[in-house]
Amino acid sequence: MIQYVVDGLVNGSIIALGAVGLSITYNVLRFANFAQGEILAIGAYISMAFIVLMGVGIGSIGPVSFGWPLIASIILSVLVTSVVVLAIDWLLFRILRQRSASRITFIIAAFGLSLIVRNVITLIAGADQMFLSFYIPKAIPVLDNFKVVPDDVLILIITAICVVSLHTFLSITTVGKKMRAVAENPVLAMVNGINVKSVVRWSWIIGASLSAIAGTLHAHVTQLDPEMGFELILPMFAALIVGGVTNVYGAVLGGFLIGLTEAFAVAIDLSAYRGGIAFLIMIVVLILRPQGILGEKERDD
Amino acid sequence: MTNSDISSDNVILKVTNLVAGYQRVLPIVIDVSVEVVQGEILTLLGPNGAGKSTLIKGICGLVEVISGEVLFRGENISDLETHEIIARRVAYVPQTHNVFSKLTVAHNLDLGAISNFDAYQDRLSKVFDLFPDLKKFRDTSAGKLSGGQRQMLALGRALMANPILLLIDEPSAGLSPKLRDQVFQQVVQIRDSGVTVIIVEQNAYAALSVSDRGMILANGRLRLIANAVELLEDPKIAEIYFGARSTAEKS
Amino acid sequence: MIDILSFVIFFFIICSFYIISSLGLNIQYGFTGMFNVGIAGFFAVGAYTSAILTGPEYADTIFGGFQLPIILGWLCAIAVSGLAGVLVGLVTLRLREDFLAISTFGIAICIQLVALNWESVTRGPNGLYAIPKPFSRFLDSAVMSNLFYLIICIMTIVAIYYALERVVKSPWGRVLRSIREDEVAAEALGKNVFMYRLQAFVLGCGIMGLAGAMYANFVRFISPQDFLPIFTIQVYVMLIVGGKGNNLGAIVGAIVIWALWSASDSLINFIVAPDYQTQAAALRIIIVGVVLVLMLLFRPSGILPEKKHLSS
Numbered sequence: 001m002i003q004y005v006v007d008g009l010v011n012g013s014i015i016a017l018g019a020v021g022l023s024i025t026y027n028v029l030r031f032a033n034f035a036q037g038e039i040l041a042i043g044a045y046i047s048m049a050f051i052v053l054m055g056v057g058i059g060s061i062g063p064v065s066f067g068w069p070l071i072a073s074i075i076l077s078v079l080v081t082s083v084v085v086l087a088i089d090w091l092l093f094r095i096l097r098q099r100s101a102s103r104i105t106f107i108i109a110a111f112g113l114s115l116i117v118r119n120v121i122t123l124i125a126g127a128d129q130m131f132l133s134f135y136i137p138k139a140i141p142v143l144d145n146f147k148v149v150p151d152d153v154l155i156l157i158i159t160a161i162c163v164v165s166l167h168t169f170l171s172i173t174t175v176g177k178k179m180r181a182v183a184e185n186p187v188l189a190m191v192n193g194i195n196v197k198s199v200v201r202w203s204w205i206i207g208a209s210l211s212a213i214a215g216t217l218h219a220h221v222t223q224l225d226p227e228m229g230f231e232l233i234l235p236m237f238a239a240l241i242v243g244g245v246t247n248v249y250g251a252v253l254g255g256f257l258i259g260l261t262e263a264f265a266v267a268i269d270l271s272a273y274r275g276g277i278a279f280l281i282m283i284v285v286l287i288l289r290p291q292g293i294l295g296e297k298e299r300d301d
Numbered sequence: 302m303t304n305s306d307i308s309s310d311n312v313i314l315k316v317t318n319l320v321a322g323y324q325r326v327l328p329i330v331i332d333v334s335v336e337v338v339q340g341e342i343l344t345l346l347g348p349n350g351a352g353k354s355t356l357i358k359g360i361c362g363l364v365e366v367i368s369g370e371v372l373f374r375g376e377n378i379s380d381l382e383t384h385e386i387i388a389r390r391v392a393y394v395p396q397t398h399n400v401f402s403k404l405t406v407a408h409n410l411d412l413g414a415i416s417n418f419d420a421y422q423d424r425l426s427k428v429f430d431l432f433p434d435l436k437k438f439r440d441t442s443a444g445k446l447s448g449g450q451r452q453m454l455a456l457g458r459a460l461m462a463n464p465i466l467l468l469i470d471e472p473s474a475g476l477s478p479k480l481r482d483q484v485f486q487q488v489v490q491i492r493d494s495g496v497t498v499i500i501v502e503q504n505a506y507a508a509l510s511v512s513d514r515g516m517i518l519a520n521g522r523l524r525l526i527a528n529a530v531e532l533l534e535d536p537k538i539a540e541i542y543f544g545a546r547s548t549a550e551k552s
Numbered sequence: 553m554i555d556i557l558s559f560v561i562f563f564f565i566i567c568s569f570y571i572i573s574s575l576g577l578n579i580q581y582g583f584t585g586m587f588n589v590g591i592a593g594f595f596a597v598g599a600y601t602s603a604i605l606t607g608p609e610y611a612d613t614i615f616g617g618f619q620l621p622i623i624l625g626w627l628c629a630i631a632v633s634g635l636a637g638v639l640v641g642l643v644t645l646r647l648r649e650d651f652l653a654i655s656t657f658g659i660a661i662c663i664q665l666v667a668l669n670w671e672s673v674t675r676g677p678n679g680l681y682a683i684p685k686p687f688s689r690f691l692d693s694a695v696m697s698n699l700f701y702l703i704i705c706i707m708t709i710v711a712i713y714y715a716l717e718r719v720v721k722s723p724w725g726r727v728l729r730s731i732r733e734d735e736v737a738a739e740a741l742g743k744n745v746f747m748y749r750l751q752a753f754v755l756g757c758g759i760m761g762l763a764g765a766m767y768a769n770f771v772r773f774i775s776p777q778d779f780l781p782i783f784t785i786q787v788y789v790m791l792i793v794g795g796k797g798n799n800l801g802a803i804v805g806a807i808v809i810w811a812l813w814s815a816s817d818s819l820i821n822f823i824v825a826p827d828y829q830t831q832a833a834a835l836r837i838i839i840v841g842v843v844l845v846l847m848l849l850f851r852p853s854g855i856l857p858e859k860k861h862l863s864s
Contacts, residue, residue, distance in 0.1 A: 032651075034589075034657070092849070096848070101852070104581075104585065107587055107653050108587070108788060111788070113845065115781075115785055115837060116845070119834035119837045119841070120834075122830065123831050123834045123835060126831075127834075177408075177411070177415065180404070181401060181404075181415075184403055184404070185401055188395060188398060189412075190363065191361065191363070191383060191387060191395065191459075192458070193387035193388055193415060193416035194412075195382070197382075234657070234661055237654045237658070238658075241651070272665070273665055273669060276658075276661070279658035279662055282654075282655075283643055283658075286643065286644070286647060296403070
């Protein structure tokens with residue numbers, strides 16, 4: 001049973017980090033980004049590309065199969081993914097913003113974008129599965145009958161570091177404060193002298209960075225394939241809505257809840273319906289508490 | 302136009318043939334020219350949909366300037382983005398949604414100063430002197446304030462940017478007559494501290510009684526600009542532009 | 553000659569399923585502004601309903617073998633898809649458009665999961681086969697039976713088109729458009745916005761279900777692989793290219809995009825070596841995505857923009 005909980009937390013970490021990106025786009029740019037899963041996939045494939053280029057595998061540090069080559073790839077992937085995402089924004093969403101396109105137009109564009117990215121990945125890397133490494137998780141006993149895989153623990157630590165950094169960023173830095181202001185009221189933010197365009201860029205960078213990390217971690221514990229982002233989008237949306245769309249920490253909480261529920265579904269032999277279970281929880285929350293667990297009631301604007 | 306008596310040295314804002322609106326084909330402000338003098342309170346009056354709010358939004362870049370020119374202290378700001386205009390020490394107080402209701406009073410005031418933190422403490426104490434309530438509720442979230450306190454926070458937040466020119470959109474909307482008069486007295490104090498103020502108002506008499514000049518817009522065009530006293534005392538103007546509502550207000 | 557004829561007939565029959573779906577989407581998205589990302593799901597519900605009701609008995613299913621007349625299968629498909637629309641709509645239509653999009657997206661995925669895993673009814677990945685096709689018993693020539701099928705398709709499209717034209721010009725249709733333009737104002741006029749949205753949503757879902765049923769009884773074999781999200785995107789591209797809010801646009805868009813899709817398919821098969829078929833297929837989908845994005849950016853109102861109605 002404990003193994004399911006650990007699996008759930010690891011999977012939940014990835015969903016949580018991805019959902020934070022979704023939450024930032026939702027609150028700052030004000031649309032549901034159906035291409036968020038593909039940003040994770042881009043991050044994972046870019047890490048894969050650096051691993052292949054370096055040609056020394058992912059390395060290892062002590063008991064963790066998570067060596068310097070992998071860490072370097074993640075850092076490079078964070079940078080490259082941010083640039084790619086900024087380019088996408090410049091080519092697509094920037095123009096829609098200039099035309100004051102409706103929210104639905106943004107969503108359809110994101111939906112189309114997700115399709116394009118998935119197939120560009122197929123075009124470049126092929127449709128077959130790829131692996132960052134041929135690492136086989138080795139569990140280490142910690143208590144009498146409790147073993148953990150060191151990499152799982154590391155993933156939880158990385159997630160914790162990301163969440164704490166995000167919190168620090170949002171509450172201490174000027175950019176973070178500006179971002180919260182734009183999220184609450186873009187016009188008022190503007191008349192406070194905040195450059196909304198710069199905040200939008202920062203939002204993409206933060207979302208893309210967390211997604212690149214999440215995508216690479218996901219690739220590390222499972223594999224890469226062009227559909228990987230598409231398979232994560234529903235759990236991420238569920239996390240966002242369950243936690244509360246207006247609260248970025250809600251996305252984290254929601255991510256872990258969805259991760260744990262999915263692991264539970266696997267435990268009771270419902271793994272075939274795994275994707276549907278995240279969705280059902282989301283629907284229940286939408287009916288009973290539309291603002292989500294940590295969310296506040298919608299403003300009327 | 303009674304602009305002739307204004308010496309051009311004192312003109313802080315010069316709007317020339319301004320056309321502004323949300324759609325190029327359907328401008329809301331049409332061919333408006335006005336000169337605003339350092340240290341005055343200028344009130345914009347006119348019926349609903351006359352383009353009053355759009356005019357001040359055009360000045361601070363929230364609405365597209367389709368043609369014409371806005372000179373602020375000699376610099377053309379009509380093509381700048383809002384944050385660039387604000388950085389030149391123009392402040393704007395929207396009519397609604399004018400505070401960050403999820404954030405505390407102190408955090409709201411911080412955001413007002415976000416583009417320039419120089420002499421932050423001085424500004425903060427000035428704002429607290431003018432609005433003692435804000436000091437009392439500094440750690441309360443703005444959403445929990447009363448309507449009057451919220452308006453004070455909106456003004457205080459704008460003052461934190463240390464403006465030279467302050468644009469206020471209907472500060473008295475939704476306030477009781479008593480609070481309304483209080484807000485206008487505070488606007489006078491703000492002006493006395495050296496800030497030039499442009500107010501958009503529906504309550505013509507209350508606003509004109511604290512203003513230096515008033516200007517009347519109708520259908521997007523400038524109809525009349527005159528000293529506040531003249532406007533207040535001219536019954537014909539009251540009849541034409543302020544309608545029956547203001548007669549009731551007067552009594 | 554007969555080859556070309558049979559190709560043309562086949563082309564237009566498949567195109568018809570897209571046209572009907574596009575008309576169904578038009579009532580939801582074009583006229584009422586509801587963003588349904590679950591088209592593939594409602595299409596699948598219709599397809600499975602008709603397949604199960606009109607299909608033969610399979611050894612490994614517990615439910616089926618009714619062998620009802622095809623027309624009954626189609627009517628039931630409309631009803632079941634419409635019912636699915638009621639359930640989905642009741643939960644999601646009060647929500648903001650983003651949530652509606654996310655929910656319908658999830659529902660399409662769930663429907664696919666059910667089709668894939670509920671083997672005792674859908675035969676899972678193996679799919680349902682030997683679904684009856686109308687007239688095939690009387691006409692031994694495939695070309696002739698396809699020709700008859702095409703006639704049925706055209707008649708159905710014409711009927712739906714005229715019905716929808718009447719509907720959108722009726723007071724009911726005007727309310728839908730006013731909801732799309734300004735929901736709050738429509739509410740202020742005393743309209744029960746939710747009920748109008750629900751009715752439009754259910755109508756659209758029923759039409760998509762009919763398209764699915766007609767697909768099932770034509771191709772005679774369906775499996776979960778037929779109902780992927782690419783279908784949803786294709787229908788959106790068709791409606792947006794054709795002109796949302798214009799029923800003729802919905803039809804024209806479907807024909808144009810289906811022609812491009814088929815042409816690129818033939819072209820790729822002709823040019824690209826068999827080893828690169830995966831890449832070629834990906835390239836084709838990229839083109840569809842790019843067309844969609846370019847339309848949104850540069851011609852959001854489509855080839856045949858919505859006619860301006862006096863009321864709006």
